[in-house]
Amino acid sequence: AQSVTQLDSQVPVFEEAPVELRCNYSSSVSVYLFWYVQYPNQGLQLLLKYLSGSTLVKGINGFEAEFNKSQTSFHLRKPSVHISDTAEYFCAVSPYPYSGGGADGLTFGKGTHLIIQP
Amino acid sequence: EAGVTQFPSHSVIEKGQTVTLRCDPISGHDNLYWYRRVMGKEIKFLLHFVKESKQDESGMPNNRFLAERTGGTYSTLKVQPAELEDSGVYFCASSQALSGSGGYTFGSGTRLTVV
Numbered sequence: 001a002q003s004v005t006q007l008d009s010q011v012p013v014f015e016e017a018p019v020e021l022r023c024n025y026s027s028s029v030s031v032y033l034f035w036y037v038q039y040p041n042q043g044l045q046l047l048l049k050y051l052s053g054s055t056l057v058k059g060i061n062g063f064e065a066e067f068n069k070s071q072t073s074f075h076l077r078k079p080s081v082h083i084s085d086t087a088e089y090f091c092a093v094s095p096y097p098y099s100g101g102g103a104d105g106l107t108f109g110k111g112t113h114l115i116i117q118p
Numbered sequence: 119e120a121g122v123t124q125f126p127s128h129s130v131i132e133k134g135q136t137v138t139l140r141c142d143p144i145s146g147h148d149n150l151y152w153y154r155r156v157m158g159k160e161i162k163f164l165l166h167f168v169k170e171s172k173q174d175e176s177g178m179p180n181n182r183f184l185a186e187r188t189g190g191t192y193s194t195l196k197v198q199p200a201e202l203e204d205s206g207v208y209f210c211a212s213s214q215a216l217s218g219s220g221g222y223t224f225g226s227g228t229r230l231t232v233v
Contacts, residue, residue, distance in 0.1 A: 004160075036224070043122075043226035044161075044209065090161065097215075103174045105151045105163040106211075106222065 002027040002093050006109035013081055014117050021076040021112045023091030031093040033074045034106065035065055039087045047089070050074065061085070086116045120144065124210050124225035132233055136198040139228045143192070143212030149173075150193050151213075151222065152185060156206040164208075167193060200232045 003026045013019045025031065035047040048059025055067040065076045074091060092106040123142040131137050143150045152164040164183070165175040169190035178185070182201070187193040197204055207229050211222040 034222075044211075044224035046221050046223075049221060092161075103163050103166060103176055104149075105153070105166050105174070105177075106161075107163065108153075108161040110160045 002031060002095065002107040004091050004093055004107055004109035006091055006112050008112050009110065010113045010115060012115045012117055015083060016080050018079050019077065019081050019085075019114065021089050021091075021114065023074045023076065023109060025072050025074065025091070025093050027072075027093060027095065030096045032096070033065075033067060034092045034094070035059065035063070035074070035076050036090045036092060037087045038090065038111075044090065047076070081114070081116055083116050083118065085114060088113050122210055122212050122223050122225035124208075124228050126228060127226065128229045128231075130231045130233060131200055133202055134199045136196065137200055137230060139195045139197075139208050139210075139230070141193045141195070141210030141225060143210070144223055147212035147214050147223075148190070149213045149215070150187060151211045152193070152195055153209040153211065154206050155209070156203070161209065164195075197230075200230075202232050205230055205232045 005024045007022045033050040036044040037047050038044050047063050048057045050057045050067045058064045063078050065074055067074050088111045090111050091109040094106050129137050148169050150167040153161050155161045163177040165178055165185055166173045167187045170187050184196045207227045209224055209227045211224045213222045
């Protein structure tokens with residue numbers, strides 16, 4: 001089984017400032033890692049994913065995340081945020097297929113509200 | 119390509135009534151997933167279809183919930199009878215590959231309110 005911890009339920013940040021949203025995970029098997037975003041009154045949209053290879057992953061809207069296996073972390077960063085980035089962000093993992101790691105679906109963290117202050 | 123479509127977008131029903139949620143996945147996606155987010159909690163996995171077969175239904179809360187995917191296309195999730203604690207947002211997602219290595223695509227969700 002897997003678990004995902006997003007330490008911050010809310011992150012306020014001023015516009016054009018950098019931001020980091022933290023995510024740690026626990027799993028007995030290898031996993032794929034994801035960040036999703038939910039804008040107000042919309043569904044979940046994939047920001048980026050880590051499957052293998054380079055540990056620095058670039059996503060849409062200027063976001064990037066770095067996979068750190070030793071620290072079991074997958075923190076999300078953006079060097080300069082905009083008002084339009086106001087949303088809830090979810091970190092999630094899913095086990096490798098046929099790894100015996102439980103359900104094939106996603107295990108989510110509780111989400112982090114990113115609040116952009118003008 | 120069309121995305122994952124869910125309807126209704128909102129549903130308000132009384133305790134004890136029945137509600138059916140529908141999900142139309144992306145055409146050609148064999149894998150279909152249902153998730154639920156109860157207010158204040160994390161998004162939780164409910165079940166996973168591969169084509170018309172239930173691959174994993176370990177997340178289904180109890181036998182008041184019934185999911186079907188006849189013909190391996192759209193899926194329905196029926197709650198009968200609904201209870202107050204069933205309120206929340208129900209998401210559907212589809213993917214081509216197992217474990218979403220190609221990415222899961224989510225619908226906009228159905229917000230269910232049981233009063």
